[in-house]
Structures are given as structure tokens and as C-alpha cells.
Amino acid sequence: xxxxxxxxxxxVCRERLSPFWIGQWTDxxxxxxxxxxxxxxxxxxxxxxxxTAGQAERRALLVTWEMAREVEEEYSxxxxxxxxxxxxxxxxxxxxRVTMATYExxxxxxxxxxxxxxxxxxxxxxxxxxxxxxxxxxARRAVVRRExxxxxxxxxxxxxxxxxDTGIMPANPCDRVTIPADTRDEKVVHEAFTEAEVTLLMEKxxxxxxxxxxxxxxxxxxxxxxxxxxxWEAFDWEARVVRMVTGKTGRALAQPMQGWFxxxxxxxxxxxxxxxxxxxxxxxxxxxxHSNPSAEFTQLVRLHGIGLVGENAGGRRRxxxxxxxxxxxxxxxxxxxxxxxxxxxxxELVGHESAAVHAAYIRPTGEQLRDAAGRLPEx
Numbered sequence: 001x002x003x004x005x006x007x008x009x010x011x012v013c014r015e016r017l018s019p020f021w022i023g024q025w026t027d028x029x030x031x032x033x034x035x036x037x038x039x040x041x042x043x044x045x046x047x048x049x050x051x052t053a054g055q056a057e058r059r060a061l062l063v064t065w066e067m068a069r070e071v072e073e074e075y076s077x078x079x080x081x082x083x084x085x086x087x088x089x090x091x092x093x094x095x096x097r098v099t100m101a102t103y104e105x106x107x108x109x110x111x112x113x114x115x116x117x118x119x120x121x122x123x124x125x126x127x128x129x130x131x132x133x134x135x136x137x138x139a140r141r142a143v144v145r146r147e148x149x150x151x152x153x154x155x156x157x158x159x160x161x162x163x164x165d166t167g168i169m170p171a172n173p174c175d176r177v178t179i180p181a182d183t184r185d186e187k188v189v190h191e192a193f194t195e196a197e198v199t200l201l202m203e204k205x206x207x208x209x210x211x212x213x214x215x216x217x218x219x220x221x222x223x224x225x226x227x228x229x230x231x232w233e234a235f236d237w238e239a240r241v242v243r244m245v246t247g248k249t250g251r252a253l254a255q256p257m258q259g260w261f262x263x264x265x266x267x268x269x270x271x272x273x274x275x276x277x278x279x280x281x282x283x284x285x286x287x288x289x290h291s292n293p294s295a296e297f298t299q300l301v302r303l304h305g306i307g308l309v310g311e312n313a314g315g316r317r318r319x320x321x322x323x324x325x326x327x328x329x330x331x332x333x334x335x336x337x338x339x340x341x342x343x344x345x346x347x348e349l350v351g352h353e354s355a356a357v358h359a360a361y362i363r364p365t366g367e368q369l370r371d372a373a374g375r376l377p378e379x
Contacts, residue, residue, distance in 0.1 A: 044260075117136075137178075190321075336349065
């Protein structure tokens with residue numbers, strides 16, 4: 001056996017409901033093991049040999065030693081990387097290859113999974129079962145919404161896919177694990193910001209956040225990850241477009257700059273070049289490395305009294321907000337619709353490939369609906 005896998009404290013004992021001696025030992029990881037020896041406590045026939053009670057106890061002790069050695073040899077011959085080791089390995093592989101937000105989401109998922117397993121997180125990952133994954137999903141689902149659990153499960157499923165590919169496990173325990181759907185009370189529809197709220201955010205938020213809001217509106221509602229990873233080289237000043245490849249879909253966009261956005265961005269670019277440093281490369285150098293920008297933005301929005309806040313399920317579910325950074329995407333889609341831009345043109349500007357998805361982002365305010373109704377002929 002490998003060093004550190006010595007068997008210790010080997011004994012046999014009786015159990016009230018078992019007619020056989022029970023073997024016990026401490027394995028090389030310091031854990032106590034129990035197995036039935038199948039040797040009758042009162043003596044009798046064992047593997048064709050008749051034993052007295054005293055002989056049976058001694059034979060049971062020998063059987064326990066043999067079982068312990070076999071278990072340890074089997075353990076030593078397998079890949080016994082722990083759940084925590086694999087999680088750390090997978091997380092290390094993401095660093096520098098994904099956005100900081102994606103990295104933090106993965107780190108949170110792995111941390112939650114290890115906390116759920118407790119001491120078992122330091123045991124071989126090959127011992128994790130589908131029942132363990134289902135129990136984890138149920139535990140998380142009790143405190144957060146389905147989409148949040150889905151994101152965490154996707155991270156964990158990818159880790160186990162690597163485990164299967166390396167031959168540590170024969171099958172992915174995350175397969176065929178379903179997540180309970182949100183109840184009616186849990187579903188949250190994020191509203192679009194009003195024009196007045198967008199103006200307030202641009203003027204009142206800290207500098208880089210105000211800039212991020214301007215860039216989002218100026219590029220027709222592009223997602224937070226794409227806005228926070230913008231480089232100044234994406235701005236084609238001669239053609240007056242912002243060229244980017246979206247992180248979610250990989251779609252190449254050339255967003256035409258409106259006059260107000262061009263003037264603001266050009267002035268900020270020139271200031272950044274004079275200062276030098278990271279600001280001369282990245283449009284939002286501080287936010288680019290932020291570990292949880294979504295939470296910070298939402299908190300800032302709340303501080304300015306924008307967006308509803310509530311709790312569900314007796315306070316067990318997280319606080320939710322009706323307006324997030326992604327709501328800016330709905331804001332632009334709605335404004336384009338209200339201004340009379342055709343759906344096809346609006347989809348090109350926002351970057352939607354599906355009319356159904358685009359339609360889901362149209363969230364008019366009561367004022368916009370009244371304005372639209374006022375255009376109908378009177379009878």
C-alpha cells in the first residue's frame with residue numbers, strides 16, 4: 001500500500017441485530033470503516049469450515065484485516081483527487097480566460113458546492129452521486145430562483161464533465177438532474193429605465209458607472225460584460241462607429257455613434273490619452289477588474305431610489321430589484337420601438353437575432369402607451 005494508507009485500530013464487535021462479527025478499522029485518511037465479516041458470532045460453518053465460537057472471533061479478525069487491506073489497495077489504485085482539489089483546478093483554469101464576473105460566478109458556485117458537502121468536499125470526487133447533486137440543487141433552490149441555480153449547476157456540470165473525460169468517473173452525476181421551476185410569486189420581470197432615470201444615472205453615478213451607462217445607451221443596449229471590457233481601439237473615429245464582438249453570441253457589431261455619444265466619447269478618449277495608464281487602453285479600467293459589478297450597480301440604483309425592492313417566501317429568498325444594468329437593454333429596445341424604428345432595424349442595432357427575443361425586451365411605460373394610444377384616430 002502507498003505511504004499514508006496504513007490500516008490501524010482493527011477490531012471486531014457484535015451488533016444486536018446481526019448474527020455476524022462486524023469488522024472495524026481506521027483507514028489511511030483517518031476515517032473509521034465498518035464491514036460485516038460474514039463470520040457467525042456463535043460459531044458455525046464459514047466457507048466450508050466448522051468453527052467454534054472462539055475460532056470464529058479470531059477468524060473474523062483475520063477477515064477484517066484482509067478486507068481493510070483490499071479496500072485500501074483499491075483506494076490507492078484510483079485517482080482520488082478531492083472535490084475541493086478539482087474545483088480549485090477548474091477555477092485556476094478560468095483565471096485570465098474569462099471575464100472577472102464569470103470567474104466570480106464560478107468561484108461562488110464551487111464554494112457553495114463544497115460548503116454543502118461539508119467534510120465530504122475533501123473526499124474523492126468520484127464518490128459524488130447523482131443524489132448528492134439533486135440534494136444540492138434542492139438546497140439552493142430553497143433560497144434562490146431557478147435561473148441562479150441553473151448558473152451554478154452549469155459550472156459544476158462542466159467540472160464533472162472534465163472528471164469524466166479524464167476517466168475518474170464513468171458518468172456525469174449532473175446529467176438528468178432537473179431544477180424546480182419558479183413559482184408565480186418568484187418570477188421577476190425587470191422593467192426598462194425611463195429616459196429621466198437614464199439621465200439621472202449618467203449624471204449622478206460615480207464616473208466610470210456613469211460612463212458605462214452612456215456607453216450602453218450609445219451602443220444600443222449592449223450587455224454589461226461587453227461594455228466593461230470595451231477598449232478605446234474599438235472606437236473608429238473616422239467612420240463614427242464602435243466595433244465590438246459580443247461575448248454572449250460572438251456576433252460582430254459596428255454600432256453607429258450618434259452625435260451626442262461621439263462628442264462625449266471623443267472628449268473622454270482624448271483626456272484618457274493625456275493621463276495614460278490603463279485608462280488609455282480600457283474605457284472602464286476599474287470596472288473591468290471588478291469582482292461583482294452587477295451587485296454594485298444595483299446597489300447604486302437603489303441608493304438613488306430607482307427600482308422596486310422586495311422579498312419573497314418569508315424572507316428566505318434574496319432581495320430582488322426591478323431594474324438592473326440589463327434593464328438598459330430593454331430601455332433602448334423600447335425607445336427604438338416608440339420612436340417608430342422598424343423591428344428589423346431595431347434588432348440590428350440592439351443585436352437580437354430572434355424577433356421573439358427582441359419582442360420580450362419591449363417594455364413600454366404608461367406614458368409611452370398613452371402617447372401611442374393618442375396617435376389613433378378619434379371617432
